[in-house]
Amino acid sequence: MNMNNGIPLAQASALYRPDADIGSPPVLADPQALLNAFHPDYLGSSVTKLAVGANAGDSCQRELAGLLQAEAIIDEADLAGAPVTDIDVLVIGGGGAGCAAALAAAERGARVLLVTKLRLGDSNTVMAEGGIQVAIEPDDSIQRHIEDTLRGGHDIGNPELVAAMAEDGPDVIRWLIRAGMQFEQTASGDLHTRRAGGMNAARIVHCRDYTGLEMMRVLRESVIQHRAIEVWEQSPAVELLSNEDGRKCVGAVFKSLIDGRFRMVRTHSVILATGGVGRLHLNGFPTSNHLGATGDGLVLAYRIGACLRDLDSFQYHPTGLVYPPHLSGKLVTEGVRAAGAWMLNAAGQRFVDELLPRDIVSAAILRECQEGRGVRVDDGRVGVWLDTPRLERSQPGLLERQFPKLLARFRVSGVDPRHDPLLIHPTLHYQNGGVVIDVNGATTVPGLYAVGEVAGGIHGRNRIMGNALLEIISFGRRAGVAATAQRDRGPKKVTLEHVNRARRDLTLAGIPLTQAAPQILPDYAAKGIWNR
Amino acid sequence: MRAAYCTLNFFDFSHLTKTPMTTDGDNPQTINLTINGVAVAASAAMTLVEAAWHGGVPRVTAVSCLESVCGSCRVLLRRGKEVTVNLACQTFVEDGLEAVFLPPQPPPLHHYEISDFTDGWNIQARFHEIFPEASHCRNCHGCVLSCPKGIDVEGAIALAAAGHFRDAGEAFLECVMCELCDSACPELIAPAHVGLFCRRVTAHFHLRPPNLIYRLEEQRKEKMGLTGASHDEHE
Structure with a gap:
């Protein structure tokens, strides 16, 4: 296949008309065939089988498997002389889930230490634009929310977890409003809702297209202001700590980005809230994720023996930006399609129903690009149009009113989505699977x-x-409460026994100990982070 | 068949050496600047973050979202005698520019927990107890000049001091908590935190959406009916 096919940008731009008469998109006869042919998860070359650990024998994305079956960064010698802090609850990660967990634990009387790799609030949460899914409209129900979530996930999600999250929804919004988060309202004071892909009712509540920012700054301020929560920033977790037999988690080790020193934290409850893997750029994709999304939590959890799931399933969000270059891979919220924006190929035709589930829409875009109907910028970049000017023509002022972030991001680049269609391509957005948990967020x-x-x-x-922002608060609070309720005395002894066990397993499986993980930062940003 | 995107490489910086697609010249022009005192030869169209990575500037760790919503990558910029501040991810390289990544702002000196507020009638008094400096603004414009989002910080602080919390908070809609205004303020007003206070009390006291409350009430009744218990586990 020639990757240089596609219609050159100048030619495609000349073909584009915001007022062209365009009909309905073709009906998609066989979504599964489309996924099998074009979605990266379904291509055999992108997955492998894990050889060691709790998921030995399971499929896993190839690059991620390399990290899960890698050597630890530290050994016992590194911990000699490292200061030890004792705390009731340790939260690793300073995004929305970590803050919600810390606040819930502190509300229940625990002393909490929240440690984060970068700055408190540096996360994917802060970038979330679309909103939070919660069934509050009269024609909607918790049950329909559960059904849509399970169906959207191809019916392999855990119904117990989904039901817990959907039922928490209304109370999550109340909790956020009490903490001081604003939401868009209708003239009569109701929360404004939008319907998005894969949903049978309008169910997305939002704060303009700054939902994640509004949520994150409120949570961040709540955490900073809380008397019972201490925060360490610029302190990536490099390993967990286990008890004598290496079967129980009793703390973690951090290496400061500021002074390069190791610090140990000892506790009876560790809450991992470390986020996703976008910055591993799986399968060569750009990403919408923040710089710290390198899958550290998955690596640490796997090494200490936790069971993971669906490691071969990632979300490639349909509308990642191709241009301008410094925003490559960054997201245009699905809210824009929910508001009525269409996607067009280089010939100016719609090619898929824009509000089908994300994986199907992404596969359809990849099909257009591979079959020569994409807009080609150069050898490395091809995409399709997101027709924002047409949306602006049909609903004048809508973009400015509801999507200020979209317009603001382009201001420094001289692109105006009201006049220029956006060039988009699927971008690595979300890790669908992860650590196996129960309704309290407890791992195995x-x-x-x-x-x-x-x-x-x-x-x-x-x-x-909209389910990500709901999940982080719902399960963040559940884990915070459960971790606080655990009232044992805490560890007598902390060890790296699980690291030794993992090393033995790797050696027995004949896997060379050349790669070390967690990754901490992507290679291109990691030059000299610990150089003095 | 090898999928076409497997050969794409979006994150190797090669795009940075290519000409942006709206221009049609062919000038992979070198831009010379310093970042944290390190001389960097960058390509046009690089942001300061990309240039810092490209030049191997050590210990640049105050970077996160790369789309100017997290407020982490605060930089001080010197062009000749002019000194300004901005976010590195939305500032492009220029010849002769001296950029210094700033450390994060220390934690705020103002303390409150929103759960402490029970009576909306005394919220103005509480505000002035928590932020006594807010009424001392000397209109130096430092906050306005430092804001990378173009917020009228000074005007919003005046609104807050007069008790117009809703309007003051609305002015801070696009605030990314970079806290550059806090760094700039000679009166230690901490404008970013004032703005957030205004937004939070507005939601805390005034946001009572009927559709949400209706569903919460439905859930409460359902739970009572099913379990026969009268307590609500969510309080």
Whole structure:
């Protein structure tokens, strides 16, 4: 296949008309065939089988498998002389899930330490634009929310987890409003709702297209202001700590980006809220994720023996930007399609119903690009149009009113989505699977909880819009409460026994110990992070 | 068949050496600047973050979202005698520019927990207890000049001091909590935190959406009917 096919940008731009008469998109006869042919998860070359660990024998994305079956960064010698801090609950990760967990634990009287790799609030949460899914409209129900979520995830999600999340929905919004988060309202004061892909009712509540930013700054401020929560920033977790037999999690080791020193934290409950894997650029894709999304939590959880799931399933969001270059892979919210924007190929035709589930829409875009109907910028970049000017013509002022972030991001680049269609291509957006949890966020390893994107089981093989922001608060709070309720005395002894066990397993399986993980930062951003 | 996208490489910086697609010249022009005192030869169209990575500038860790919503990558910029601040991910390289990544702002000196507020009638008094400096603004414009989002910080602080929390908060809609205004303020007003206070009390006291409350009430009754218990586990 010639990757240089596609219609050159100048030619495609000349063909584009915001007022062209365009009919309905073709009916998609066989979605599964489309996924099998074009979605990266379904291509045999992108997956492998894990050889060691709790998921030995399971399929896993190839690059991720390399990290899960890698050597630890540290050994016992590194911990000699490292200061030790004791705390009731340790939260690793400073995004929405971590903050919700920390606040819930602190509300229940725990002393909490929240440690984050970058700055408090540096996360995928802060970038979320679309909104939060919650069934509050009269024609909607919790049951329909559950059904849509399970169906969107190809019916392999854990119904118990999905039901817990959907039932928490209304109370999650109340909790957020009490903490001071604003939402869009209708003239009569109701929360404004939108319908998005894969949903049978209008169910997305939002704060313009700044939902994640509004949520994150409120949570961040709540955490900073809370008397019982201490925060360490610029401190990536490099390993968990286990008890004598290596079967229970009793703390973690951090290496400061500021002074390069190791610090140990000892506790009875560790809550992993480390987010996703976008910055591993799986299968060569650009990503919408923040710089710290390198899958550290998955690596640490797997090494200490936790069971993971759906490691061969990732969400490639349909509308990642191709241009301008410094925003490559960054997201245009699905809310724009929910508001009525169409996608067009280089010939100016619609090619798929824009509000089908994300994996199907992405596969359709990849099909257009591979079969020569994409808009080609150069050898490395091809995409399709997101027809924002047509949306602006049909609903003047809508983009400015409801999508200020979309317009603001382009301001420094001289692109105006009201006049220029956006060039888009699927971008690595979300890890559908993750650490296996129960309704309290507890993993299969005692003492270890996982919440947010690092956890799996809710979204099956495809997450529908608005469930990520709901999940992080719902399960963040559940884990915070459960971790606080655990009242044992805490560890007598902390060890790296699980690291030794993992090393033995790797050696026995004949896997060379050349690669070390977690990754901490992508290679291109990691030059000299610990150089003095 | 090898899928076409497997050969794409979006993150190797090669795109940075290519000409942006709206221009049609062919000038992979070198831009010379310094970042944290390190001389960097960058390509046009690089942001300061990309240039710092490209030039191997050590210990640049105050970077996260790369789309100017997280407020982490605060930079001080010197062009000749002019000194300004901005976010590195939305600032492009220029010849002769001296850029220094700033450390994060220390935690705020103002303390409150929103759960402490029970009576909306005394919220103005509480505001002035928590942020006594907010009424001391000397209109130096430092906050306005430092804001990378173009927020009229000074005007919003005046609104907040007068008790117009809803309008003041609305002015801070696009605030990314970079806290550059906090760094700039000689009166230590902490404008970013004032703005967030205004937004939070507005939601906390005034946002009572009927459709949400109706569903919550439905759930409460259902739970009572099913379990026969009268307590609500969510309080």
